[in-house]
Amino acid sequence: MYEAKSKEIVLRRVREALAKSAPFLPPTPDFTSPLHAAPNEDMSVEFAQKFIANAGVFFYCESEEDFFDQLYAYKQEQNLHNMFVWESNVQRILYHAGIEFIESEETFIRDADASLTTCEALITRTGSIMVSSANAGGRRLSIYPATHMVVAKASQLVPDIKDGLQKVRNKYKENFPSMVSLVSGPSRTADIEKTLVMGAHGPKQLVLFLIDDLPH
Numbered sequence: 001m002y003e004a005k006s007k008e009i010v011l012r013r014v015r016e017a018l019a020k021s022a023p024f025l026p027p028t029p030d031f032t033s034p035l036h037a038a039p040n041e042d043m044s045v046e047f048a049q050k051f052i053a054n055a056g057v058f059f060y061c062e063s064e065e066d067f068f069d070q071l072y073a074y075k076q077e078q079n080l081h082n083m084f085v086w087e088s089n090v091q092r093i094l095y096h097a098g099i100e101f102i103e104s105e106e107t108f109i110r111d112a113d114a115s116l117t118t119c120e121a122l123i124t125r126t127g128s129i130m131v132s133s134a135n136a137g138g139r140r141l142s143i144y145p146a147t148h149m150v151v152a153k154a155s156q157l158v159p160d161i162k163d164g165l166q167k168v169r170n171k172y173k174e175n176f177p178s179m180v181s182l183v184s185g186p187s188r189t190a191d192i193e194k195t196l197v198m199g200a201h202g203p204k205q206l207v208l209f210l211i212d213d214l215p216h
Contacts, residue, residue, distance in 0.1 A: 043124045043157040050127025054185030057207040067151060067209050068097040071116075074207065075099075078147065080114040082107075086117060086141060090151065107113065108140070115141040120171070120180070121164035122157045122210075128184040129208065130164040132177035139179060148203040150185075153213040165183045 048058050058090050059074070060065040075083060085091050085101040094116075101116065102108075121130040127152055131142050142148050158164050161182070168180060186206045 023207060043159065044154050044212075047122055047124045047157055048210075049125055051185075051208060052127075055206075056127070056185050057205060058112050059207070059209045061209055061211045064093070064211055068094075068099060069209050071149070071151075072099055072210060074149075075114075078114075080147060083114040083116055083149075084108055084112050084141060084145065085116045087135065090116060090118060093122060106145070112145040114147040115145040116151060117141050119150050119152050119156065122152055122166045122208075123161055123164050123182065125160045126156055126182070126184055128161075128182040129206075130161075130168070131181055131183055132168060133179040134175075134177040138147070142181075142183065143190040143203070146203055147205040147207065149207040149209065151209045151211065153211045155213050 010172065020194060022138055044060075048060070051058050059067075059070045061070055061196070083101045085094060091103055102111070117131065118135050119129045119131050120135060123126075129152070131150075133139055135154075156167075158167060165180070169176065183206060186204050
């Protein structure tokens with residue numbers, strides 16, 4: 001019988017995954033291999049490893065307070081002065097945490113160097129983030145700024161794409177979002193002379209803050 005791994009073991013494995021440098025050209029996800037259901041703690045480690053391999057920046061947050069601390073530190077480190085947030089639930093918690101953000105759309109095109117959104121699900125199989133037009137401030141917040149930051153919870157981890165789509169169906173029912181998309185690392189292209197260019201058609205940096213909301 002499976003015994004749940006302690007938080008310390010999970011944290012160590014996530015840190016080990018973070019310590020490994022990502023390859024210059026992220027591998028193409030294997031959509032043919034089967035993925036069996038796994039405990040959420042195992043999925044968090046597998047997701048982190050694949051997300052990092054796709055050139056994503058991953059932060060494991062032990063709590064919501066830890067998320068605030070790590071978000072603030074990352075903003076300072078990267079000099080992200082204009083972080084746009086359009087989801088009211090995210091605005092509310094950032095306001096109470098004393099973290100500055102921009103809620104207006106007036107200067108978005110001119111000033112947006114970063115955005116913070118939620119997501120629909122985290123796809124373990126591919127290390128991808130599932131976003132939709134319903135929860136990412138429309139399409140613009142996840143595409144236009146050079147740095148797209150996402151805050152998610154460990155309970156949003158699902159094994160495969162079909163599980164993520166089912167999660168969206170259950171949430172919105174007949175009001176299914178007009179756009180559902182998978183984001184697998186920062187935007188990239190190698191169309192010109194097979195030279196990899198990051199941020200060609202979207203964000204140069206994809207950052208995920210994963211809040212641990214699972215019982216231990």
